[in-house]
Amino acid sequence: MPRMSMIEAIRDAMDVKLGQDDDVVVYGEDVGYFGGVFRCTAGLQKKYGTSRVFDSPINESGIVGTAIGMGAYGIRPCVEIQFADYIYPAYDQIVSEAARLRYRSNKDFTCPITIRTPCGGGIFGGQTHSQSPESLFTHVSGIKTVIPSNPYDAKGLLIASIEDDDPVVFFEPKRLYNGPFDGHHDRPASNWSKHPLGEVPEGHYTVEIGKAKVFREGADVTILTYGTMVYVAEAAVNETGINAEIVDLRTLMPLDIDTIVQSVEKTGRCMVLHEATLTSGFGAELAAQVQERCFYHLESPVVRVAGWDTPYPHAQEWDYFPGPARVGKELKAMMEA
Amino acid sequence: MPRMSMIEAIRDAMDVKLGQDDDVVVYGEDVGYFGGVFRCTAGLQKKYGTSRVFDSPINESGIVGTAIGMGAYGIRPCVEIQFADYIYPAYDQIVSEAARLRYRSNKDFTCPITIRTPCGGGIFGGQTHSQSPESLFTHVSGIKTVIPSNPYDAKGLLIASIEDDDPVVFFEPKRLYNGPFDGHHDRPASNWSKHPLGEVPEGHYTVEIGKAKVFREGADVTILTYGTMVYVAEAAVNETGINAEIVDLRTLMPLDIDTIVQSVEKTGRCMVLHEATLTSGFGAELAAQVQERCFYHLESPVVRVAGWDTPYPHAQEWDYFPGPARVGKELKAMMEA
Amino acid sequence: MSDYGPLKFHVPEPPGRPGDAPNFDGIEIPEAGSVRRPAVDSKAADMKELASTMIRVLNTEGEAVGEWAEGLDDDVLLTGLKNMIRVRAYDERMMTLQRQGKTSFYMKCTGEEAIAVGFRAALSKGDMNFPTYRQQGLLLSTDYPMVDMICQILSNSRDPLKGRQLPIMYSSKEHGFFTISGNLGTQFIQAVGWAMASAIKGDTKIAAGWIGDGSTAATDFHASLVNASVYKPPVILNVVNNQWAISSFRGIAGGDHATFAERALGYDIPALRVDGNDFLAVYAASKWAVERARRGFGPTLIEWVTYRVAPHSTSDDPSQYRPKEESSAWPLGDPILRLKNHLVARGMWSDEQQVQAEAEYNDEIRAATKEAESYGVMGSGASPKDMFDDVYKEMPRHLREQRQKMGV
Amino acid sequence: MSDYGPLKFHVPEPPGRPGDAPNFDGIEIPEAGSVRRPAVDSKAADMKELASTMIRVLNTEGEAVGEWAEGLDDDVLLTGLKNMIRVRAYDERMMTLQRQGKTSFYMKCTGEEAIAVGFRAALSKGDMNFPTYRQQGLLLSTDYPMVDMICQILSNSRDPLKGRQLPIMYSSKEHGFFTISGNLGTQFIQAVGWAMASAIKGDTKIAAGWIGDGSTAATDFHASLVNASVYKPPVILNVVNNQWAISSFRGIAGGDHATFAERALGYDIPALRVDGNDFLAVYAASKWAVERARRGFGPTLIEWVTYRVAPHSTSDDPSQYRPKEESSAWPLGDPILRLKNHLVARGMWSDEQQVQAEAEYNDEIRAATKEAESYGVMGSGASPKDMFDDVYKEMPRHLREQRQKMGV
Ligand SMILES: Cc1ncc(C[n+]2csc(CCOP(=O)(O)OP(=O)(O)O)c2C)c(N)n1
């Protein structure tokens, strides 16, 4: 099976859908001729023409707004917001329009659009190239929120998102584009060609939206996480020797609560881990649900480990980022609680 | 002491500050000559002139963007977003700019602005005149989020917000504008002139941002809530006879965690109640913190009662709204848990 | 810098406020027939003056004059008059329902009927409008069942939108009427996107965006013009300049010293400025822009100059912010009266027919209202069961749980 | 509808891509001196043609000609040349630091130096710029310490922004330089608000917003023009049209068939279009707009026509998307060379002085860099302790807890 980076897997997903379905179009800032600042669409304009893959003006509201109009017409745009930090100008279109069309029109109009956007830090991008705003979308009824952690899932979930008849915000942890990253920024970077999850089948397949995956089985504590933090959790587990079960959520909305409850009921402890700012992050929702549903199984409080409640600082990136040391320390503390 | 409606109290707060401080300006859509669609600024333009109180173009990003510029210049704008449902076009300015100025410039520039906006349902306003988006702001480091539940607090908190050197999003539960509302929409509406919290001192006073208030003392369960839901909670308590302590949070960020922990440690049970959509609502943050901090005092899981995870429907308003019946039922279930 | 005086802050004020005499001196009204009609493939740069003047066809004698009067179909005019009468009668009746407490809310388009009705007459089946709340005329010019419209207003058990939307926020894909949004401006850019899709697919359908003068200030107005400028999709960008945005006059949208049509020129988009109370001008300009779009020559922005005679909505009282007599002083007159006079002058219509048409529509509306009310009125119709459907195509687990919790 | 052919989708393409010969036929360049200079209180409507042409002062012989050449101060020209040399030298040196791994990121303004430097020369103390990342010239034209700028680039222990911001995102209130945002366009409307505040307070200070050609497409560009149109505040809205936005040419912002300056006209805002590589034109136009604003006549939009000679940033490789020779084929030349030639021709400057100035600035920058590096380079300077400060004026409890948890 071919090995792909996450960038290649994402590109391949669009390639497959562009090839299969004339109704799929791909656009965004620098997405056309150049192929995207992260190269996720490289070569696609050449292959499918400027009517299917093209550049957009620098207006994120326009990118999403036109996509909604196209969806209402009946085609399936898959658009790129260059960085998740720049999705806010499109927030009104996403919240007030994309999320509401089906409901308010009693399904007279629907919104089969996909909004791809790179998120997360770890690339020295400073405050405006590092954010993880996923929880801002999970609060909005009508939106699906997806965040893969490896090339295989990225391709399968992106194809599923493009085929989904509802709007999907598809977050791409940019620190994982080239390889798994465990938070040890001072060690040599590894890449997907050496990792089993870099194995990506050719052609069409999907990974179901709304299904979590047990990334690592374990007995003593459950770590609920997603995106880059999956590998940070793995590193912390390896380094502490604590036998944790790591659940890669993959989709935040709709949430796979069954997998979560099953794991926490088994382990009796739960850590929630994400890179986004702590307060009102998606970890809050997870902690709230876990304590509600697993209260009598919990031996200690659900612990949240997350980005601090500050803007994402440039130089202090590795102090901000919840790396394996911080996770390991909290894991140990939990096991003693 | 004069009795005021919440509208009058809010107007009075702006009147006091406009009178005291030449640097205070007030603007927003229909805010000037007309005095606002809810009349919160009625008479202020006449009193202070068009340079201090004026109409804005229908561009919420422009309203907040100009306010940020004014704040950077050194004055204190207090702007109105006509409905909280229309704050999304300004979301980028609030998140990327207002919230970040102080931090990113190492306090070279600051953002002493107040953004007032009516929130919540119960007035048959349909999907776009009923929303409660407060949790979307609590996730953003650098913003303060305030939501009063009565005329006294409204005036004191609004003055404090205008005087605050950081940006404040000030939510006004519009269903409370004229009187307390306990969710019994089929009973005659009461108004503030008959309620002790309608007593509002003349002139300048503040209510401290970041301090919750125990609205009703009780021993058996803590209800954490804010805005309109304070009175719904009160009604449910009266109707069920359950001796609940009702905490009116008043400020969501920064949160008065001490008052919360103290209450929950006393009662051993906790309900979180808000009108906003459940998933990733501010209740998630509250539940997460309470279970983390009060784990060993909790006799049952923290329960969240909130608006359903749908858009706010027009005709089904009272099915959507978490009224006293729903709250009472959940309270009883909790006490049996 | 001491030789510079202190700066002054400028806030535009309308020429009249309550108590003042109405004043429309600022509205320049060219002679009917005085504006040329360029070819539909003209470049924006070659027709700039059409953004600053006003296309008018009916002169004070009720005659149709000038280039824009050519090739107008008499049937369309007759049908247009009837549809306008129908719209006005509908508005009156719905207001009554609101006063009777049978619905929570209503918005009239009095005085603006020619715009939606005339524009609709130029469209073909399959074209899509992205309307605001003041284009009921688009839907009332089609065979969309009036009963369904009233059921939406009443939020009753036959409301096609299941009570989920505020009254007046209709939706009918079948009838080329996009689901109305409460958020201003957001649909304008969606119209551009819809038209882009039509072009991408090599279709022949066109889209029309709608926005008010006040809402041109909104964020997505610019997104729309930029995208229309770049991709040249088959879209007509309609700006209904009815002089007011709730209590704010056009100057608060920056429309006091430049026209809204002129905005388009900076984006290389051709623009027409049209007497919106002149049905013939509306229809002629619409046909021109529709032909231009469908022939692949790209977008047109049209500013329709009109006046919001009615209050903003049933929650509004304009006597608080504008001269009482302003609406009757509006110099472009009543669109229904003007078209009627034209048709009467040409012997195609009579006062009797007018009275009869009014009576017929009143009867139709009365009957439709009666039928609609049989499905319930506000507060007695829509079911909480429906509340959890259609948030997503398939109901996710958490919504099933919530529905269960609610016990429905 | 059968007689209508299928619609086609239009996506603008630049005249050249890698492998093609550079082609600037689309850029019309009027004679230097051919454009009139209206009075500063002129109405937008009375000077429309200035948005479509190009104000140029230096002719091919290096002479200053025409109305815009009048009243320019020789000292300003000399200082301007030196500042431009300084900016270019600074850019070169910072690029080297980035290549050496001492900083993570850098952005040059090569070829655009005249704009920021010339504009700054027209401002007074207390005026405020809201710059983008390509206006380092504004700060480098003041006495802001270069060492501090480099410390910001290095995110070291003396970084005035404590390592919190991406390199190049300077802030200095004292020097009229607003804290740069990574978000495009957002500061443009803040400049308008700042100017509104100045007018409200009866001050004499003015504001200047800055935006790139690509970013004119952003949402807040429109908010800015609308608010500037309505309140007429003392603000100058600078559009730096350097033809490219990363890999997208001006056409993707809708700037292929209309000029960016023309956008302003639809908002009743006067606009100038200026040769941005002609220091004399830049300074003259800036002075005009500053005078207009400070005299209370309101906003001006200026489109500066220039070319982004450098890659977008250190993360970019333009050979991937534009002809290699495009930058050397740019018809408006090099702003430094053009001003130098003018001053040499007038006997105010010489080749030797030029070489000497370059050497001096290189020395200055080398020394400043050395000093800055003594406070650390990327990854070795900023302290995690600072991370929790200044989120709010007073640190709230939850941040104190988090800081404690981090153990700093
Ligand atoms: C984004 C947004 N901001 C504010 C409002 C509140 N609002 C509803 S209608 C209206 C005035 C619109 O005026 P105009 O665009 O001129 O349309 P008209 O009502 O005159 O037809 C306002 C401010 C809204 N619905 N959406």
Ligand SMILES: Cc1ncc(C[n+]2csc(CCOP(=O)(O)OP(=O)(O)O)c2C)c(N)n1
């Ligand atoms: C809101 C937003 N969207 C996208 C970006 C990513 N981005 C950074 S610079 C740039 C191009 C800007 O081009 P232009 O405005 O022409 O300025 P120039 O770089 O040419 O000076 C883009 C798309 C951003 N920073 N902010």
Ligand SMILES: [Mg+2]
């Ligand atoms: Mg209007």
Ligand SMILES: [Mg+2]
């Ligand atoms: Mg550029």
